[in-house]
Amino acid sequence: MPLVSMRQLLDEAAKKGYGVGAFNVNNMEQIQSIMEAARETKSPVIVQASRGARAYSQDRFLYHLMLAAAELYPEIPMALHQDHGNSFETCKSAIETGFTSVMMDGSLMADGKTPSSFEYNVEVTRRVVELAHEKGVTVEGEIGVLGGIEDGHGAGVDALAHVTDPDQAVEFVERTGVDALAIAIGTSHGAYKFTKKPTGETLKMDTLIAIHKRLPHTHLVMHGSSSVPKDLQDIINQFGGKLKPTWGVPVEEIQLGIRNGVRKINVDTDNRLAITGAIRKVFAEKPEEFDPRSYMKPARDAMKKVVAQRMTEFGQAGHAGDYQAIPLAEMAKFYRESLVHA
Numbered sequence: 001m002p003l004v005s006m007r008q009l010l011d012e013a014a015k016k017g018y019g020v021g022a023f024n025v026n027n028m029e030q031i032q033s034i035m036e037a038a039r040e041t042k043s044p045v046i047v048q049a050s051r052g053a054r055a056y057s058q059d060r061f062l063y064h065l066m067l068a069a070a071e072l073y074p075e076i077p078m079a080l081h082q083d084h085g086n087s088f089e090t091c092k093s094a095i096e097t098g099f100t101s102v103m104m105d106g107s108l109m110a111d112g113k114t115p116s117s118f119e120y121n122v123e124v125t126r127r128v129v130e131l132a133h134e135k136g137v138t139v140e141g142e143i144g145v146l147g148g149i150e151d152g153h154g155a156g157v158d159a160l161a162h163v164t165d166p167d168q169a170v171e172f173v174e175r176t177g178v179d180a181l182a183i184a185i186g187t188s189h190g191a192y193k194f195t196k197k198p199t200g201e202t203l204k205m206d207t208l209i210a211i212h213k214r215l216p217h218t219h220l221v222m223h224g225s226s227s228v229p230k231d232l233q234d235i236i237n238q239f240g241g242k243l244k245p246t247w248g249v250p251v252e253e254i255q256l257g258i259r260n261g262v263r264k265i266n267v268d269t270d271n272r273l274a275i276t277g278a279i280r281k282v283f284a285e286k287p288e289e290f291d292p293r294s295y296m297k298p299a300r301d302a303m304k305k306v307v308a309q310r311m312t313e314f315g316q317a318g319h320a321g322d323y324q325a326i327p328l329a330e331m332a333k334f335y336r337e338s339l340v341h342a
């Protein structure tokens with residue numbers, strides 16, 4: 001199957017009430033982990049690359065790895081998504097590369113740190129929607145600001161400092177025409193999200209539900225949604241790592257989100273933890289090894305296991321064969337016609 005638009009994956013997910021994991025990649029092994037997990041669980045997938053990932057792997061390498069994935073796993077519908085595009089230009093270059101979906105994160109200025117104004121966010125996102133929809137490419141916007149900054153995304157503010165305002169969310173969707181909306185409900189990127197299991201005070205699922213009530217037809221996106229499982233933390237620390245005690249987003253909260261309009265769930269950190277734990281284990285137990293395959297294979301298997309588990313928990317498992325790819329040109333026609341009828 002060719003790469004498909006993320007809009008189609010999310011529309012299909014909405015029809016049947018499940019969520020789709022969006023997993024970050026930087027290299028071949030991570031793509032292979034996701035595709036193997038997708039095949040095993042029969043899941044549609046969103047593969048996403050941050051600006052850092054695009055710079056690390058180079059666009060052409062990344063794109064051709066995705067074409068290889070599409071060729072080798074023809075039964076899996078998959079979208080290639082730009083994660084946290086920081087500007088119109090970043091989204092434009094992703095579209096030119098062949099991404100079938102982009103996130104314009106106008107909640108921050110182009111530096112990826114400074115919270116922006118609502119008007120700036122509307123304007124830059126609207127421009128990206130115009131460009132992307134003309135080519136049938138999906139757009140995710142963000143309203144509200146995630147917490148943290150440890151991985152370079154985020155304002156470095158308290159995760160509750162810019163929780164999404166439901167009224168603004170409605171105005172944002174109306175004025176931009178985004179296909180999917182990322183909201184801020186107290187999560188942050190990276191391993192250190194919560195100091196204890198989150199409660200309704202720290203993880204604002206009530207805000208998410210309020211937004212869904214106001215925007216029942218908008219696909220909601222949860223960022224910073226790694227669960228940071230204790231067993232993955234423990235493996236790292238058992239083999240010489242130094243992670244501090246921490247909590248992520250419990251899977252049951254994500255499942256509550258999925259029952260309330262969440263269709264895309266971003267997961268990177270859990271996979272990073274799985275990979276690092278597996279590599280540390282080989283280094284500690286077999287210090288004589290120096291063939292990279294001796295640790296990359298277990299790392300790939302460990303990530304595959306996490307991804308397959310999330311696919312099952314999010315409900316996308318079993319749905320890969322539900323539909324045929326809609327070509328991007330047809331998606332572009334759909335957007336043109338919806339403009340005429342608006």
Ligand code: G3H
Nearest residue numbers: 050052053151153189268
């Ligand atoms: O948005 C955050 C993702 O975990 C990607 O992180 O910018 O370090 O690749 P990155």
Ligand code: 13P
Nearest residue numbers: 190224225226266268269
């Ligand atoms: P995590 O750091 O929780 O995996 O979040 C990833 C993310 O939101 C990527 O955009």
Ligand code: ZN
Nearest residue numbers: 189223224266
């Ligand atoms: Zn994110």
